Amino acid sequence: MSESKDNNLRDFIPEPALRRLPWYLAYVSMLRDKHVEHVSSTHISRELNVDASQIAKDLSFLNIKGKTRIGYNVVHLEKELRNFLGFSRTHNAVIFGAGSLGAALMQDSGLSRYGLRVVAGFDINPEIIGAQIGGVPVYSVDELDSRCRRLKADIGIITVPVDHAQDAADMLISAGVKALWNFTPVRIRVADGIVIANTSIYAHLAVMYNRLDNM
Amino acid sequence: MSESKDNNLRDFIPEPALRRLPWYLAYVSMLRDKHVEHVSSTHISRELNVDASQIAKDLSFLNIKGKTRIGYNVVHLEKELRNFLGFSRTHNAVIFGAGSLGAALMQDSGLSRYGLRVVAGFDINPEIIGAQIGGVPVYSVDELDSRCRRLKADIGIITVPVDHAQDAADMLISAGVKALWNFTPVRIRVADGIVIANTSIYAHLAVMYNRLDNM
Numbered sequence: 001m002s003e004s005k006d007n008n009l010r011d012f013i014p015e016p017a018l019r020r021l022p023w024y025l026a027y028v029s030m031l032r033d034k035h036v037e038h039v040s041s042t043h044i045s046r047e048l049n050v051d052a053s054q055i056a057k058d059l060s061f062l063n064i065k066g067k068t069r070i071g072y073n074v075v076h077l078e079k080e081l082r083n084f085l086g087f088s089r090t091h092n093a094v095i096f097g098a099g100s101l102g103a104a105l106m107q108d109s110g111l112s113r114y115g116l117r118v119v120a121g122f123d124i125n126p127e128i129i130g131a132q133i134g135g136v137p138v139y140s141v142d143e144l145d146s147r148c149r150r151l152k153a154d155i156g157i158i159t160v161p162v163d164h165a166q167d168a169a170d171m172l173i174s175a176g177v178k179a180l181w182n183f184t185p186v187r188i189r190v191a192d193g194i195v196i197a198n199t200s201i202y203a204h205l206a207v208m209y210n211r212l213d214n215m
Numbered sequence: 216m217s218e219s220k221d222n223n224l225r226d227f228i229p230e231p232a233l234r235r236l237p238w239y240l241a242y243v244s245m246l247r248d249k250h251v252e253h254v255s256s257t258h259i260s261r262e263l264n265v266d267a268s269q270i271a272k273d274l275s276f277l278n279i280k281g282k283t284r285i286g287y288n289v290v291h292l293e294k295e296l297r298n299f300l301g302f303s304r305t306h307n308a309v310i311f312g313a314g315s316l317g318a319a320l321m322q323d324s325g326l327s328r329y330g331l332r333v334v335a336g337f338d339i340n341p342e343i344i345g346a347q348i349g350g351v352p353v354y355s356v357d358e359l360d361s362r363c364r365r366l367k368a369d370i371g372i373i374t375v376p377v378d379h380a381q382d383a384a385d386m387l388i389s390a391g392v393k394a395l396w397n398f399t400p401v402r403i404r405v406a407d408g409i410v411i412a413n414t415s416i417y418a419h420l421a422v423m424y425n426r427l428d429n430m
Binding site: 012026091101109111116163187189190212 | 331412419
């Protein structure tokens with residue numbers, strides 16, 4: 001993922017640190033459920049196997065201070081993490097490609113707990129256009145432009161076959177989408193200023209198979 | 216992902232290279248659909264924005280040779296990539312946690328095209344035990360051990376709430392599973408010899424939101 005150019009320094013957090021924050025959030029949420037009041041970075045460190053000074057550094061990007069010997073207030077830390085990660089705000093997204101993976105994501109209500117609201121799906125298959133999947137309406141790709149603007153969709157999720165991935169990306173961007181979440185293994189090209197996140201779950205499978213075969 | 220200790224050198228491919236191979240596969244499959252016969256690493260390089268010498272090096276792990284000036288035979292290269300990546304063999308997997316994400320994965324028929332056959336789901340919720348989701352039966356967690364062994368499941372997919380992730384991992388491993396595909400943001404601890412792949416799609420969301428907010 002490329003970094004944007006005009007980050008204000010206070011807000012800028014390197015991607016590896018950003019990727020660790022959800023680990024801390026998962027752990028801190030567990031502590032909150034157990035009514036634990038405070039947690040130190042040493043404690044998080046032991047549990048997650050991340051260096052304590054690294055944790056303190058990662059958390060320094062948040063608007064929170066730990067107290068010497070006591071650590072961080074758990075409820076406050078969880079809230080700050082959720083806010084910082086954007087999980088407590090709603091981001092409208094559309095799904096381009098309502099085939100098996102697209103339909104699966106439309107039915108994953110878990111996404112909404114992480115701030116992602118899937119407001120529409122788009123497809124070219126007349127058999128599913130007009131249907132609802134997991135409560136999300138599926139429209140024809142012809143309506144992409146007008147629907148995206150009306151629905152104020154910022155994020156476009158790409159779950160089409162590989163040979164349509166670049167076209168889907170181009171159409172989503174021209175419909176006003178600012179970020180693409182690409183689930184295909186295709187390397188999509190976008191202009192500067194468009195955020196792109198690649199989640200190739202099949203590449204993870206390949207890595208797992210290879211390690212399994214070489215054990 | 217940790218590397219296993221006794222790799223035979225010929226088979227060993229570094230993870231970054233392994234992660235690039237699915238990009239090449241996606242591109243080469245497209246060329247095959249278009250009946251293109253040969254492709255050079257220079258050509259792949261221009262299309263995917265990866266250095267041509269890097270591509271040639273990555274492909275050197277495969278049992279295939281390109282011809283000077285002509286390049287690789289597309290059909291052969293696609294087949295070798297699919298084989299090498301393990302997508303043409305069937306790997307049996309069980310899903311631990313048939314909630315929204317687990318159920319979504321059970322319904323994603325795309326996984327089978329990448330060699331993953333989900334043979335059973337397990338849950339503690341009596342309302343879904345005994346049901347079928349996407350044709351996959353859901354059993355009680357009590358049956359995990361006996362079912363996993365009978366079904367010869369090598370891979371355990373973890374889609375439980377964060378506070379059950381480590382328990383789910385421990386139970387899957389004691390039921391004979393050799394690899395864990397962890398979709399939770401929890402850092403799971405496993406003994407040496409167990410493969411673990413982490414796919415935290417919510418961490419990707421966090422990175423995307425952050426970049427979007429800082430544009």
